[in-house]
Amino acid sequence: DSGVTQTPKHLITATGQRVTLRCSPRSGDLSVYWYQQSLDQGLQFLIHYYNGEERAKGNILERFSAQQFPDLHSELNLSSLELGDSALYFCASSPRTSGETQYFGPGTRLLVL
Amino acid sequence: AQTVTQSQPEMSVQEAETVTLSCTYDTSESNYYLFWYKQPPSRQMILVIRQEAYKQQNATENRFSVNFQKAAKSFSLKISDSQLGDTAMYFCAFMKLHSGGSNYKLTFGKGTLLTVNP
Numbered sequence: 001d002s003g004v005t006q007t008p009k010h011l012i013t014a015t016g017q018r019v020t021l022r023c024s025p026r027s028g029d030l031s032v033y034w035y036q037q038s039l040d041q042g043l044q045f046l047i048h049y050y051n052g053e054e055r056a057k058g059n060i061l062e063r064f065s066a067q068q069f070p071d072l073h074s075e076l077n078l079s080s081l082e083l084g085d086s087a088l089y090f091c092a093s094s095p096r097t098s099g100e101t102q103y104f105g106p107g108t109r110l111l112v113l
Numbered sequence: 114a115q116t117v118t119q120s121q122p123e124m125s126v127q128e129a130e131t132v133t134l135s136c137t138y139d140t141s142e143s144n145y146y147l148f149w150y151k152q153p154p155s156r157q158m159i160l161v162i163r164q165e166a167y168k169q170q171n172a173t174e175n176r177f178s179v180n181f182q183k184a185a186k187s188f189s190l191k192i193s194d195s196q197l198g199d200t201a202m203y204f205c206a207f208m209k210l211h212s213g214g215s216n217y218k219l220t221f222g223k224g225t226l227l228t229v230n231p
Contacts, residue, residue: 045219048218090158092219107158
């Protein structure tokens with residue numbers, strides 16, 4: 001157990017809908033990273049938050065957004081869902097920002113029908 | 114941009130034997146970290162080992178060790194005394210270090226599926 005929690009574990013929804021994925025980092029970790037794992041794209045970085053502030057964006061669609069709250073949990077919001085958004089979404093946390101090991105949560109498996 | 118290449122999509126090994134997984138990367142950076150993560154059928158991403166580029170000594174964690182060749186940009190993972198529980202997808206990952214920057218994302222290879230046979 002990495003100490004990172006993600007809810008829900010599974011999510012099935014329809015095209016056009018909006019979902020929210022939640023992540024709680026390890027105790028004391030200030031950084032949260034979101035990654036998407038799909039069959040065609042592999043594991044890709046989406047976005048990084050540090051202590052409530054957005055620090056970097058990767059290949060994140062405009063339909064996707066995220067935030068990190070004062071208690072340091074983070075949410076990834078996916079809207080206007082398309083079939084191609086079906087994937088495993090991971091969050092990872094680390095103590096600060098610089099060159100530290102990222103510990104991954106169990107992931108949320110999203111299926112868009 | 115950095116790229117990570119794992120040239121072996123699948124490998125298999127007999128229980129108790131040794132296997133080596135290959136990884137090469139492309140970067141112009143001199144300051145970075147390299148990682149191996151495993152993803153068993155549960156889909157959890159689990160850290161196996163980490164190597165700092167400034168360290169010449171290869172990292173070791175129990176049965177897992179790496180062969181880090183900085184000049185060749187090669188970072189292979191050796192698993193000794195393979196166990197059935199080692200069956201998983203293994204991902205090589207690169208993290209660029211910045212001085213004052215803020216993006217410490219991981220860049221992953223496409224993975225090697227390792228099967229340990231009894």
